[in-house]
Amino acid sequence: MQDLLSFLISLLFRPCIFIPLIFPGLTVIFIMLLMIIWLERKIAAKVQLRYGPLYVFKPLGGVIQTVADLLKDLFQEPIIPKTVDKIAFLLTPIMLFGLAYLPTVVIPVSPTFYAFRSDLSLLLLLTLTTLAPIFTVLMGWASNNKFSLIGGLREGYLVISYEIPMFLSALSMAVLYGSLDLVDIAEAQKGIWGLFLNPVAGISMLVLIYMSTGKFPFEIPEAESEIVAGAYTEYSGIMYGLVMGASYVKLYVLSLVYAILFLGGWNPLPASMMDNPLLPGAMLFAKAFILIAIGVFLRAVYPRFRIDQAMNIGWKMALPFSILAIFISLGIVTITGGM
C-alpha cells in the first residue's frame, strides 16, 4: 500500500503529469479563477467605495463568494434555446476552454522542470493562443442572436488588430535572446530583465495581452451595456462558467508567458533553489498573478473603448511600436554581439 502511494506521488511529480494537471495546469488554474474573480469584484468595489462580496465567509472578506457562485452555476439548469445550432452551441464552450488551457503544457516551471522543451516552444505557444478566437466567432453565429453575433464579430475585429503586433512584440524578445526556447529566454535574463532591455516591446505586449483577453479598456466583445454579454449571451449554468473562465485562463497563460519573456521567469532565485520545482514555480506564478491583478484593476479605472478606437490602437500604435521593438532588439544584439 505504501509502495503504491509513493509510486502515485512520484508519478504525480513527473513533469509531463505535474505541468498539465497541477502547475501551471488545471489545479492552479481552477484556484486562480476563483481567486481572481473575487479579487476583480473586490478591487472594483474598493475603487467605487463599496464593500464588494462580503457575506460568504466574512472574516476573510467574502473570499469564498466565487465558490458559492460556482456551485450555483454547476447546479443551474443549462438552457439551450430552440433556435440555436445545437452541435456548435454545445461544442464551442468546451473547445474554447480547452484551447485556452492547452498552451500551459509548453510553459516551463524551472530550468530543469518542463513537460515539453523544443527550440520552437515560444512559437508553438503563440500559435496555440491564436486558435481560440475561431470558437468565439463560431459561438456568436451558433447562438442565433443579434447580440451574440455582434459580440463574435467584434472579437474577430479585435483579433485582426492585436494578433500581428503581439506576435512581433514577443518575437522581438526571441531576436534579442537569439532563441525561441522559453527556457533559454528565461535563463538569459539572470542579470537584466527583458522589460528593461526592450521596454517598448514590454509595454506594447502588455497592452495587447489585455486587448486579446477582452479586459478593460478593451472589453469590447462582451460590452454589457451595449450587447448584453456578447457571444456568451445565450449561455447559462456551467457552460457560462466555461466561456467566462476561458478568457481568464487566456489572461493567465499570457501573463505566464509575459513573466518568462520580460520579467525574468523564475529569476532572481539562486541556482541552489532550482532543484525543487516548487520555488521557481511560485516565483513565476507570483509575477503572473501581479499582471493578472493589474488587468482586473483596469476594470475599475478605465472606460471602454469603441471598436474603431481599439482597431486604431492596434494598427496605428501597437504595430509601429512592435516593429520599433524589433529594431531595438536588433540594435542591442548588434551592439552587444548577442545576449
Add this chain to the structure above:
Amino acid sequence: MSLWSNPITMIFLLSSTLSIIAAIFIVYHKSIVYSAFFLSMLGVGNAILFALLGFPIISLFHLSVYVGAAVTFILFSVAMLKEAPSVEPPIKALAVLSVIILTIILIKVLSPFSAEPSFFLNYRELTSLLVTKYWFALIVAAMALMTALIGAITIARREV
C-alpha cells in the same frame, strides 16, 4: 517494432484520416460556417503531417496562418452572410472516376518514398539559407508583401 505499434505511424494514420474526413465535410456540409470549421480541422491535420515530415516550423506557421488567421477571417465573413442554397453540378460520376485515377497515379508515383522524415529542418539553418543563398527571392517576396500592404491601406483609406 511492427508498423502498427509505431507511434509515428499511428499519428500519421490519425492525422491523415482527420484531413480526409475534414476535406469531405468541407465539400459536402450544407452549412458554410461548418465548412469553415472543418477547414480549420483540415489545417490542423495538415500541420501534424508537416511536423511528421520533419518541418516543425512550417507546421507551426501553417497552424497560425491557415488555421488561426485565415479560418477566423472566413468565419468572420460568412457568419455575416445568409446561408446560400447549395448548387450541385451533375458530375458526380466524373468526380469519383477522377479521384480513383488520381489515387492510382499517386500510389504509383509515391510508393518508392517512405513516410520517415528524411531530415530535420532547423529554423536557424533555414534562415541562414534564406539570407545567403535565396536573398534575392526573399527581397522580391518582401517587396510583394509590402505592395499588398500599401494596396490594403489605400483601399482602407478609400483614396481611390
